[in-house]
Amino acid sequence: MNTVNKAHKLIVTIVKKGQAKKVVKVSKRAGAEGGTIILGRGTGVHENKSFLGIPIIPEKEIILTLVGSDISNRVLSAIEEEANLCCPGTGLAMVINTKTITGIAHLLGINTYINEWTEVKSCMENQAVLYDLIVSIVNKGDADEVVEASKKSGAEGGTIISGRGTGIHEQAKLFNIPIEPEKDIVLTLIDREKTAHVLKKIDEDAGLNQPGKGIAFVLEVEKTIGINHILNRMVNEKFSDNDA
Template sequence: MKSVNKGHKLIITIVKKGQAKKIVKASKQAGAEGGTVIFGRGTGVHENKSFLGIPIVPEKELILTLTTSDISDRVISAIEDEGRLCTPGSGLAIVIGTKAITGIAHLLGISTHSTQYLEGKTAVEKQAVLYDLIVTIVNKGDSDDVVDASKKAGAEGGTIISGRGTGIHEQAKLFNILIEPEKDIVLTLVDREKTKQVLEQIEEDVELNKPGKGIAFVLEVERTIGINHILNKMINDKFDQS
């Protein structure tokens, strides 16, 4: 099947454990086909870091919702309202444009012919959203180093999810059976002005330039929901510097 696109959006919503089910339900009521839930962990600026001196890493749920652009605003509003994302500490959502889609045309009821990506943008999409999403994939156990490095460079933190995969520099075997090493994936939402320094700090501290250590890449975020506290902090910081 050929890749297709009618201006689709990928909405990534990050909420506390137990909230994903109602987010998916709200998005479906708004017209989305559903969502994929991934379990992870991470700490935001409004969450307790320890209990009785013992470090706590809150569990998270990530919901991946793919929708067409014509209903994306409605779906985003439903997710924002249901998740109360405007309340600090409740969660956040980011919107990323897709360039091509394959394998789900029968679900979305669209043609299998390729179309021009984002022929027109809504007024909301044209607003400047100066954020990037840094995706870092490392060996299991190295994710805390990624989060620490990103914080050192000015990021708020990160969300960690688990996976597995084998790179060209990894050929681990047990009893002659090839083993796919477990991986940690770290999602870091960062002010675009800090993207370069955060990425460089992660590369340096986690030694990504060494074979087999991991990889990081940056995705441009079109829109964010639920990070007003970050925006306020940026404004206050710039005001203090002036």
């Protein structure tokens, strides 16, 4: 098995349906090899829409882009500009460190990136707030409980992805044919100070302490863009507290 241990970053971009191809295209122009697009759904504070009193859950596209550390800022800045992520409600992106990679043997020992490129600073590059990504994998239909639990404990919302898989408590069969239960994966970006509280609430409300209900884990996020409204609110709250 060929593995790459040199530093790579995973850029996770969440945008409205129809925007993913543009994100992949601009990422490739900035030096990325490509991207993987996943369909999902989810709501944020700027997307609480309804029709005849029935809540509408916007469809989302999630793009996974693996890049070398030397071009991660360049690719992230290109994504930010193309998707206009500095504007509330357009989407968000986050950068996550990778430890070891396999399946990209063509990159072994080869560095074809242009280091002389002048990097455009992201509007969030110097952010003071640290974030985590909570990944919850639950049975299909339970995602709303995870999102609601997250929002109750301080999260802005969540993005839901459909999947399938089995655990040791889910080895069901029909006519001796294994059944792979459908799953919901929920991505929740959260201020690191609130991570433990949100995770505890998800565990309680979604019943993850029960066998076969699901799991949740936390990934450390290195950088984010597209969440200016959160930082602006925190600054306003801080000044309000100081004035008081």
